[in-house]
Amino acid sequence: MSDVVKIENIQHGYNKQTVLKDVNLAIPEGGLFGLLGPSGSGKTTLVKIIMGLLTPDSGRIKIAGDEMPSFKLMQKIGYMAQSDALYNELTARENMQFFATLYRIPKGEQTERIAEAAKIVNLSDVLDDTLETFSGGMKRRMSLAIALVHHPQLLILDEPTVGIDPVLRASIWEELRKVQQAGTTIIITTHVMDEAEKCDSLALLRDGYLIAHGSPDDLKAKSGTETLEAAFLYFGGAGHAHSGHR
Numbered sequence: 161m162s163d164v165v166k167i168e169n170i171q172h173g174y175n176k177q178t179v180l181k182d183v184n185l186a187i188p189e190g191g192l193f194g195l196l197g198p199s200g201s202g203k204t205t206l207v208k209i210i211m212g213l214l215t216p217d218s219g220r221i222k223i224a225g226d227e228m229p230s231f232k233l234m235q236k237i238g239y240m241a242q243s244d245a246l247y248n249e250l251t252a253r254e255n256m257q258f259f260a261t262l263y264r265i266p267k268g269e270q271t272e273r274i275a276e277a278a279k280i281v282n283l284s285d286v287l288d289d290t291l292e293t294f295s296g297g298m299k300r301r302m303s304l305a306i307a308l309v310h311h312p313q314l315l316i317l318d319e320p321t322v323g324i325d326p327v328l329r330a331s332i333w334e335e336l337r338k339v340q341q342a343g344t345t346i347i348i349t350t351h352v353m354d355e356a357e358k359c360d361s362l363a364l365l366r367d368g369y370l371i372a373h374g375s376p377d378d379l380k381a382k383s384g385t386e387t388l389e390a391a392f393l394y395f396g397g398a399g400h401a402h403s404g405h406r
């Protein structure tokens with residue numbers, strides 16, 4: 161399996177604080193890849209760099225062999241930010257039309273694409289309601305549908321299930337699996353261990369360092385631990401030499 165994202169020697173800071181410190185990572189095509197790390201560890205910064213929304217201080221990002229940022233590549237990426245960027249006074253359909261047009265989906269194809277994305281996130285019945293009538297969970301699903309409407313090759317989700325109840329979380333994960341099975345590579349950020357368990361492979365970030373990566377089972381085996389939480393503590397812990405950066 162080839163790598164769809166290659167991250168080479170990424171370093172990035174805000175003001176004088178360095179928040180990503182020489183991050184190297186290859187993300188295989190077709191998988192569900194998790195970036196796991198506590199709040200402030202640099203996950204959002206890294207996904208914004210992957211997306212081309214932020215230019216790193218140094219290092220390179222390649223997606224499907226081409227260097228980011230690239231407008232051509234941005235059209236192949238779906239991104240769901242932590243907070244919903246939606247138009248409350250418009251209907252679900254109008255919100256999706258707006259983004260479908262931005263992504264240059266021909267008018268003739270929009271109706272079908274919108275219906276398809278709404279079906280994946282279970283919003284087909286409320287497509288013509290304004291978002292003012294939507295719950296928080298419905299808005300999150302709306303954001304996911306928007307990230308899917310242009311059939312991205314790569315889908316990047318920044319903590320998509322924060323603030324979402326367990327039942328809805330489970331249904332979002334089911335939807336993500338369907339999208340992945342249809343051929344999309346998914347990158348998800350999370351600080352929730354049970355979500356990390358569901359990923360095919362994981363990168364662990366702590367204080368801007370990539371401290372380990374592998375499948376959840378690999379990480380537990382390599383650290384001799386039984387839970388991802390314990391593995392995280394092992395790799396990030398004092399006395400364990402991670403990449404010799406400290």
Ligand SMILES: Nc1ncnc2c1ncn2[C@@H]1O[C@H](COP(=O)(O)OP(=O)(O)OP(=O)(O)O)[C@@H](O)[C@H]1O
Pocket residue numbers: 174175179197198199200201202203204205206351
């Ligand atoms: N625009 C910015 N200006 C200054 N500092 C920033 C900016 N964005 C992020 N930071 C800082 O960079 C560090 C990493 O932030 P980042 O949002 O990437 O972490 P995160 O792992 O995504 O956290 P969370 O899980 O809380 O979203 C934090 O210390 C944060 O305060």
